[in-house]
Amino acid sequence: MQIENAPTLTLESPDAGSPQSVVANGIWQVHALAQCGAIKTINATLTSLKDKPALVWDLTQIVRLDHIGAQMFWNAWGKQRPAQLQLAEKQEELFKRIEEASKLQMPRTRPNRFNWVMTLGSGMLNFFEHTQGFIRLIGQVVQDIGRFIRHPMTGPWREVSANIFHSGFQALGITALVGFLIGVVLSYLSAQQLRMFGGDMYLVNILGMSVIRELGPLLAAILVAGRSGSSITAQLGVMRVTEELDAMLVMGISHGYRLIMPKVVALAISMPLLVVWTDAMALIGGMVSAKVELNLSARYFLQKLPDAVPLSNYIIGLLKGTTFGMLIALVSCHFGLRIKPNTESLGRGTTTSVVTAITVVILADAVFAIIFSGVGF
Known part of the structure; x- marks a missing residue:
């Protein structure tokens, strides 16, 4: 089923010697991605572009973008911003939050050799x-x-x-x-x-x-x-x-x-x-x-x-x-x-x-x- 402003990806090749650019258009929100059934196709396209770091990514043509759509781009980029990226002002704030969240790491806990003693003591107290x-x-x-x-x-x-x-x-x-x-x-x-x-x-x-x-x-x-x-x-x-x-x-x-x-x-x-x-x-x-x-x-x-x-x-x-x-x-x-x-x-x-x-x-x-x-x- 076709909907207005469906999410699309277009690979453009300008002049010879210039890097290719990926232009995203349409509504990149979860309801639009689900209605048009384009999630699998878009994921396949993004996966094929992973190993091309010289691409220019242009997201300024996107009408509306939510966290789901932004996360799809972020995963395709290998969880880091590409060298050449064009974003709208509102998109900049969204990707900044995703970037900060990806830097968070769970604290590593060392195994305590006395855990069994604590478990036994807790059981006895109970x-x-x-x-x-x-x-x-x-x-x-x-x-x-x-x-x-x-x-x-x-x-x-x-x-x-x-x-x-x-x-x-x-x-x-x-x-x-x-x-x-x-x-x-x-x-x-x-x-x-x-x-x-x-x-x-x-x-x-x-x-x-x-x-x-x-x-x-x-x-x-x-x-x-x-x-x-x-x-x-x-x-x-x-x-x-x-x-x-x-x-x-x-x-x-x-x-x-x-x-x-x-x-x-x-x-x-x-x-x-x-x-x-x-x-x-x-x-x-x-x-x-x-x-x-x-x-x-x-x-x-x-x-x-x-x-x-x-x-x-x-x-x-x-x-x-x-x-x-x-x-x-x-x-x-x-x-x-x-x-x-x-x-x-x-x-x-x-x-x-x-x-x-x-x-x-x-x-x-x-x-x-x-x-x-x-x-x-």
Whole structure:
């Protein structure tokens, strides 16, 4: 498409012995260069003229020139003015700015051999800062629970019930599916190995102990940390972004009593129930797989389960569920309250919260394994 005053380059040869001159005409602005589609052609022409330092460049015929057009000339000149250049008065100021900008150099920084020490120190300080804030949050929750016990009639019962519904009831589906599949896989693989040694009857012992004592609480906690933990952090983060937390403080409403404590209490109540539910689904999956692989009836499985798994293992599993639930709620609230009022911090804080909650759950499970290593066998 042709436009009026389209940018053009003309190579003129005056008298013999005189240097050639390049005359630019038209509008050398970005919209004109884009509309006429001449950028590639002009760039190719300018590139072909790079190795001709004796040329005379005449830009006085240009109607309008912006920084984009001037930069095209500047690149063709090798980022320095040619020996013979004719410019209009306004063009002189534009090329002077480009020339001064091209002289700027980024400061060179020498690699510091102690960077790793600074990184390690910063990481440790950040860790201790989070630890201090987490301990302060635990103390605040303990105080709020004490207040809740002293004045139960004015407590946040609706918030607690709502969090039990969201974190507990709505997680039944995913925990049932994952628990059932884990039970099937564990029973199937164990049955293949036990069949080689004629130990089919010990499948109930292996499946019962592993699911009720370890896998059930751990699976439920990881699923809740990824599902409900991220939701808690995102909720508090959005309230920070929308300044709802500041509004609550202005109205004299405590964050801990109305937001954090109900979530901790709700997860402490719902997590043991989810553990029982996950254990039951995993055992049902194990029974189905045992029936298919070893032809063990469900009746035999249920009769042998109480003898194979002592009662203390059920108690340890429930205790793990309560502890994991409180840790997930505390970690999620801790990172939710530290989110800054911008969307980037919201996404980063939610991701960090989920990863930290899962890590804390696994560490707590290891502590349980060490403390109760001689119980329930």
